Amino acid sequence: MAAKTKRKKPKKSPSRAKASAARPARKAKSAKPQRAGGTDPVRVAQILQKLDEAYPNATCELKHDNAFQLLISTILSAQCTDVRVNQVAETLYKKYPDAKAFAYATPSELEQDIRPTGFFRNKTKSVMGASKAILEKFGGEVPRTMEEILTLPGVARKTGNVVLGTAYGIASGVVVDTHVLRLSNRLDLSRNEDPKKVEQDLMEIIPREKWIQFSHQLIWHGRRVCHARKPKCIECNMESLCYAKDKTV
Numbered sequence: 001m002a003a004k005t006k007r008k009k010p011k012k013s014p015s016r017a018k019a020s021a022a023r024p025a026r027k028a029k030s031a032k033p034q035r036a037g038g039t040d041p042v043r044v045a046q047i048l049q050k051l052d053e054a055y056p057n058a059t060c061e062l063k064h065d066n067a068f069q070l071l072i073s074t075i076l077s078a079q080c081t082d083v084r085v086n087q088v089a090e091t092l093y094k095k096y097p098d099a100k101a102f103a104y105a106t107p108s109e110l111e112q113d114i115r116p117t118g119f120f121r122n123k124t125k126s127v128m129g130a131s132k133a134i135l136e137k138f139g140g141e142v143p144r145t146m147e148e149i150l151t152l153p154g155v156a157r158k159t160g161n162v163v164l165g166t167a168y169g170i171a172s173g174v175v176v177d178t179h180v181l182r183l184s185n186r187l188d189l190s191r192n193e194d195p196k197k198v199e200q201d202l203m204e205i206i207p208r209e210k211w212i213q214f215s216h217q218l219i220w221h222g223r224r225v226c227h228a229r230k231p232k233c234i235e236c237n238m239e240s241l242c243y244a245k246d247k248t249v
């Protein structure tokens with residue numbers, strides 16, 4: 001048997017070695033977005049405590065008797081105030097008491113019934129589509145998982161979180177509406193602008209058992225004190241913890 005001969009590794013030529021040394025270092029593949037500086041667990045716990053002190057009874061301000069009504073009211077609340085939706089809902093649920101009534105409504109009539117909430121044509125499509133899907137796919141019951149609820153027309157994560165959290169007490173995420181978005185940035189709990197990313201950030205730093213209440217409390221604070229324009233910082237019990245650029249004190 002012939003003895004194996006060991007192959008020698010070819011030496012780098014001096015010119016190639018020089019070129020690779022001059023090449024700039026490769027960028028890291030996926031640079032993680034910078035984490036908000038205010039997410040220190042002690043600070044987050046202090047914010048949660050302040051919210052508990054200020055809003056111990058915060059809850060969803062859309063009036064409803066059941067999960068289905070809350071779902072419809074949440075769809076109607078897009079680009080509309082809860083007060084206006086509640087006014088419309090008062091007569092709406094008498095005329096359309098369940099999913100069947102909405103599913104087989106006359107579209108032009110329903111459009112007029114929900115017109116004061118704005119975007120009434122699209123909302124009619126969503127309300128009727130969601131009602132039909134609930135009847136046909138879920139036996140007339142609003143589903144209890146995020147995966148299923150997201151299959152309903154006109155329903156995205158925000159609506160899913162509102163319904164699952166408030167009607168069923170299921171913490172599937174954090175509601176990120178315009179108030180939660182603004183306050184999460186002001187309180188430096190997230191440096192993202194996209195609601196989905198903000199929700200992920202909040203889910204990482206807020207204990208799960210607080211997700212539902214935290215959403216309600218932040219929405220209440222946004223409506224009552226931390227307004228988009230001219231926040232009432234002098235009335236805010238989180239003022240000592242807040243270093244927002246647009247603080248008014």
Ligand code: SF4
Nearest residue numbers: 226231233236239242
């Ligand atoms: S101090 Fe002002 S900006 Fe900061 S959370 Fe309170 S109201 Fe909002």
